[in-house]
Amino acid sequence: MLTLGIESSCDETAASVVEDGWRVRSSVVASQNSLHAEYRGVVPELAGRAHVEKILPVVRAALKEAGLSLEDIGMIAVGHRPGLIGSLLVGLTAAKALAWTRGLPLIGVDHVHAHLCSPLLDVAEGEQPQFPALGIVVSGGHTSMYRMESPVGLTRLGATIDDAIGEAYDKAATLLDLPFPGGPNLDRLASEPEANDRAFELPISRINPTSLDFSFSGLKTATMMAVRGDPQGRAAQRRQASELPHNVRRDIAASFQRAAVEAVLLKLGRAIDANPCRSILVGGGVSANSRLRAALLELGATRGLDVRLPPMRYCIDNAAMVAGLAFALRATGRVDDLTLEPTPTTAC
Ligand code: KG4
Ligand code: ZN
Numbered sequence: 001m002l003t004l005g006i007e008s009s010c011d012e013t014a015a016s017v018v019e020d021g022w023r024v025r026s027s028v029v030a031s032q033n034s035l036h037a038e039y040r041g042v043v044p045e046l047a048g049r050a051h052v053e054k055i056l057p058v059v060r061a062a063l064k065e066a067g068l069s070l071e072d073i074g075m076i077a078v079g080h081r082p083g084l085i086g087s088l089l090v091g092l093t094a095a096k097a098l099a100w101t102r103g104l105p106l107i108g109v110d111h112v113h114a115h116l117c118s119p120l121l122d123v124a125e126g127e128q129p130q131f132p133a134l135g136i137v138v139s140g141g142h143t144s145m146y147r148m149e150s151p152v153g154l155t156r157l158g159a160t161i162d163d164a165i166g167e168a169y170d171k172a173a174t175l176l177d178l179p180f181p182g183g184p185n186l187d188r189l190a191s192e193p194e195a196n197d198r199a200f201e202l203p204i205s206r207i208n209p210t211s212l213d214f215s216f217s218g219l220k221t222a223t224m225m226a227v228r229g230d231p232q233g234r235a236a237q238r239r240q241a242s243e244l245p246h247n248v249r250r251d252i253a254a255s256f257q258r259a260a261v262e263a264v265l266l267k268l269g270r271a272i273d274a275n276p277c278r279s280i281l282v283g284g285g286v287s288a289n290s291r292l293r294a295a296l297l298e299l300g301a302t303r304g305l306d307v308r309l310p311p312m313r314y315c316i317d318n319a320a321m322v323a324g325l326a327f328a329l330r331a332t333g334r335v336d337d338l339t340l341e342p343t344p345t346t347a348c
Pocket of ligand 2: 111115139285316317
């Protein structure tokens, strides 16, 4: 069964053809990074307009890359939540039009759930991870953990009570005067060989001794104080990152990255203690982070767990994860119709 997946929830226009839920035949992503760079963040109206321009070329490119035509496709999948409404609408309208004109089943997919299942792509049946698993999504909009009985059976264990980890990365990058997109640039600066990740003691949120929720707003504020100076300190308060020597900016980045990654590891450790599992599935843009990836693999080795990280191409937003998950949902009997709506929030 060949599924055509469409994704347009934020600032990437993507289409993909996936066979039997795991074999990726093509994955095309048109990024809008250069469009939003001067604003250092995604401008919803610009994103929606760019999706309109890109959606059909991207769908055509995905079919071409797979060496297929629309006649070969058996199902249409689309990310319809969560995201920017104007952006979601473009992908959803294209998906509905394709499903209706070809008489194909339409499956709406939750983007957060799709990230969670992105490590299952390109993994043959005999090599898929064992369940129950613990799932963690670390993205620009979400930071949540789940108990997974199967790829489609999720129970949320915890989530951020304020900012998502990717949002904190992007804010910290802006404070450090790094270009958009912030996360990867901060990762690069923090990974310089001379970086001292203990130069600044930035807070690792615990919330309470048993909480499985996350909080990144305190880390964000502490990073701002590290850049601008002591909150009580008068003149220093107005200090900008551009006035700081490179080694100080680098050490702030490294200290931020250490605190952010340790916060994830702390809560993941608690979740594993409370929910025995066989594997850990990780997804979302921040799963591309070099330090987080290394720390998760180390955690897996220490705790004897099978940690599955998506390859870099499936960390960022893509449509292969949407098509892959739709196949698993369809197998449970799920099908949507033309009343499917774009929704700003996740259902996971
Ligand atoms: O999953 P994603 O593409 O979009 C959402 O669903 O939110 O995640 C985007 C987020 C951004 O905040 C971006 O800065 C972050 O992922 N990101 C990273 C890295 N690569 C992307 N954060 C830290 N280190 C990276 N290497
Ligand atoms: Zn995403």
